[in-house]
Amino acid sequence: MAVTGSILPLSLRDVRFAAGGRELIGGVSATIGAGPATVILGANGAGKSVLMRLMHGLLRPSSGEIAWHGQDVERVRRGQAMVFQRPVMLRRSALANILYALELAGVPAAGRVQQAMDALREVGLAEVAHRPARVLSGGEQQRLALARAWALHPEVLFLDEPTANLDPGATREIENVIKAFDASGTKIVMSTHNLGQARRLGDEVLFIHQGRLVERASVDTFFRQPTSAEAVAFIKGELPWT
Amino acid sequence: MVSTLGEIVALSLAVSLSAVLLAALLGLPLGAAIAVGRFPGRRALIVLLNALMGLPPVVVGLLVYLLLSRAGPLGELGLLFTPPAMVIAQTILVLPIIAALCRQSVEDAWVEYEEQLRSLGAHGLSAALTLVWDIRFSLVTAVLAGLGRALAEVGAVIIVGGNIDGVTRVMTTTIALETSKGDLPLALSLGFILIALVIALNAAAHLIKEAAQRRYG
Numbered sequence: 001m002a003v004t005g006s007i008l009p010l011s012l013r014d015v016r017f018a019a020g021g022r023e024l025i026g027g028v029s030a031t032i033g034a035g036p037a038t039v040i041l042g043a044n045g046a047g048k049s050v051l052m053r054l055m056h057g058l059l060r061p062s063s064g065e066i067a068w069h070g071q072d073v074e075r076v077r078r079g080q081a082m083v084f085q086r087p088v089m090l091r092r093s094a095l096a097n098i099l100y101a102l103e104l105a106g107v108p109a110a111g112r113v114q115q116a117m118d119a120l121r122e123v124g125l126a127e128v129a130h131r132p133a134r135v136l137s138g139g140e141q142q143r144l145a146l147a148r149a150w151a152l153h154p155e156v157l158f159l160d161e162p163t164a165n166l167d168p169g170a171t172r173e174i175e176n177v178i179k180a181f182d183a184s185g186t187k188i189v190m191s192t193h194n195l196g197q198a199r200r201l202g203d204e205v206l207f208i209h210q211g212r213l214v215e216r217a218s219v220d221t222f223f224r225q226p227t228s229a230e231a232v233a234f235i236k237g238e239l240p241w242t
Numbered sequence: 243m244v245s246t247l248g249e250i251v252a253l254s255l256a257v258s259l260s261a262v263l264l265a266a267l268l269g270l271p272l273g274a275a276i277a278v279g280r281f282p283g284r285r286a287l288i289v290l291l292n293a294l295m296g297l298p299p300v301v302v303g304l305l306v307y308l309l310l311s312r313a314g315p316l317g318e319l320g321l322l323f324t325p326p327a328m329v330i331a332q333t334i335l336v337l338p339i340i341a342a343l344c345r346q347s348v349e350d351a352w353v354e355y356e357e358q359l360r361s362l363g364a365h366g367l368s369a370a371l372t373l374v375w376d377i378r379f380s381l382v383t384a385v386l387a388g389l390g391r392a393l394a395e396v397g398a399v400i401i402v403g404g405n406i407d408g409v410t411r412v413m414t415t416t417i418a419l420e421t422s423k424g425d426l427p428l429a430l431s432l433g434f435i436l437i438a439l440v441i442a443l444n445a446a447a448h449l450i451k452e453a454a455q456r457r458y459g
Binding site: 053056058077078081082084087088090091092100101104105132133134135148 | 354355357358359360361362363364368372376377379457458459
């Protein structure tokens, strides 16, 4: 894939988002650059998912500004992919699901099958390539979702609580794929409420509490010496799960 | 020329299946587009479409009759009192049913698929058609509802077809005619054939749908 300059850094300036009369994101400013895997950490309902959807462009901020580096809208869109908490697969084979994504991304037909099979191999699903995607197990479907994202060679990969619905075995497999993504140079932006996962996969933490960015630090620093009272409480597990 | 029973049944099936095919080709994309699209007047259009599911067949027959009659705008085509005229009338009758039911199914599916499809870069009509194809087994029900309506109605085909023996005589028009002539046994046996046909078609479609759902999840 021709690289004509990075779409990073992503900058958020006083981003607010309200829905149904409730402010879900209340003035978040941050710059997210290439490099370290970013973990958006917070309790359920803190606004992690909404924040990621705003970054990925699925939601428009009520006010504030979200800007990628570069003006080419199409390149910015194709430079990112997202894996959701619950994978949504089309009623066709695992391979065809990836081919569909490649087609939408404008990949020439000739190279699609090769590119899709490479991605399936990467997540260990090559042998089920021709099975209908919807009959795969939950863990396999999530790995397929990762393969679909992988095949697109995004510069930035958003992951919204990718293991929240999975058992420990499947979670481990997903985490290994995410690590491989990270190692290949893809910028990881992942939300989780799981402290262990944040530690295992993250390099830096953005701690969100009630729609606000309360603290930002490297993983080491965040867990060793959190500075905000909310983060201290969350790490201790004392925070009410609103 | 006198129609045999076989010819009457065959013409019924030919007219109604053609009408349903046409209505599905037009109605499924239309329903999907309304489900996914966001445009002014969308809600009014949905209400209208749902209301049109209850179009009275005789009114549709009358309108198509006026359209196709010698003095009408499409009179030169010479279609009145021919099977194509019956297909046109039934297509108009069935189209809102298929479009409205498809709109509802696609809209329900869109809730589940929207973020994923938008994330992958699918928009508008391409997203709508992807959805239609993906829920194709659920849409079988919409098409069957349309087929049931087409096979069962008498008001539209009798007006635009004229119930001409050997040309435009179908099961429902024959039943109406024989009942008024007092040949109740013939009318009744035709009625049973009609019901059996509808059940057979629905059973076949249901089996296909079930097998496909087991296969694709």
